[in-house]
Amino acid sequence: MTSSPTATTAPGTFRRASSGLGWTLVLPLIIVIVWAVIAAVMDSAVFPSPRESFQRLTEDLARPDFRASIWSTVQLLLLGWLLAVAVGTLVGFALGLSNFWSSVFSTPLFALYSIPKVTLYPVFLLFLGIGDSSRLAFAFFHGVFPIALLVMAATQSMDKNLLKLAKVLVMPWHVRLRSILIPALLPAIVTALRIAFGLTLLGLILAEMFSAESGLGRELVSNVANVRIDRIAGQVVFIAIIAVIPGFALRWMERRVTQRYGT
Template sequence: MTVTTSLNTHAQRGAPSGRIGRVLGGFGTLLVVPAIILVLWAVVAASLQSLVFPGPVESARGLLADLERPEFLAGVGTSVRLLVVAWLGAAVMGGLLGFVLGQSPFWSQVFQTPLFAFYSIPKVTLYPVFLLLIGLGEPSRIAFAFFHGVFPMALLVMGATAGLDRRLVRLADALQLSRTQRVRMVILPALLPTVLMALRISFGLTFLGLVLAEMFSANVGLGRELVNNVAQVRVDRIAGQIVLIALIALGPVLTMLAIERRIRARMGIR
């Protein structure tokens, strides 16, 4: 009895550290590909020894030189602020639209083709339309970034809602749940892995749209700074800024991916 009690106590004490180890291990697996890319980058740059292909060290120095400029930091802050606004708008609007349309097989079939058509359009060709309708300034950049992220969010949520396991719906009927209880206790938990995946994809595309918009019409921001470095042929700073953009994107994306994997593991979904 004493030995069993001691073992149970030891297991309970070790459980938090075990969970922390699994979380850290999950993040470690997600960082394998970036680490491989970094190593390959360094090897290729060292073998080429070209002024137009800087290595990680030269790129880091260029990025640090940019980070010392207050106007560059202000531009980064502006880009992050606009990105958050555009992405939240795309996530909320796209998620609600996809959820509402996915409730009806008829309306999901009706709107599926137009949504895919809009999603497949090269959106950079439409940016002059945004400028004409909204004008220069932050609203047009937010709208263009929103336009990049809202369609994948709507399509993925709509597909997941339309393809929801009918057994879950019958279970909700058997339990005589109200409409609100059905959505909160049955439908949303079943859709959660797909919603997280849609949020991750929407974030990356929204960021892409924002950088493109800043390259064309902004006077501040990451896209504008990238164009300035290209115009002045500062290759090390170009590479450093690309690394910064990748880091800003990878942080939220890897976090959402880790959460998604954890939820899928709990739900027994591969």
């Protein structure tokens, strides 16, 4: 009696997922151990131990103003990321449908993407002022370009004959979306989601470090000015957690989508 393909492949898939999760959990543990060893060897007030940093982070989390900074950063991060996803997907799809417009705009988009964007932040301050508007716009600016470029490339590589056939058959828009566009573009969109999330967070933290009344970047600058090394280390760990956990979730989703829709 032969076993079904699902029964055969499921254990292998589970083992690979378990192995990936195991390494995901082991790596932070290794980093903390190395950090503790270096701190013990140096025995310096300038280089705090993990225990000291986590204690200061716990104290910070108990402060209402620090929790307000976290909430401010998370709100702007999600809003900037979602705006980047929506605008980048629409722009990339519109440009990718036309060989002419994609060739016209691809070089400027790549050029803007390669510019160190922190050098442009004074322009955002000039037009939007100090506040949430400039922080949100700068975070959006960091995340929108990889999405537009990846979706544009995916749209260009899509078989245009399928769209022509759908037009000839007078297929409804929702059928075209479900049967043609989503399978063709979803792997690229999910990959862009993962890349854009980290870049959006980076842009937001940079904006908060330069000019903000609240936010995790502002908390970092305040601790740097007061030379609170242990609090800086704890907050850096906290920001890394905010970046890494959604990043792993998006990476898992990317693998699942690629396995289903990828070629």
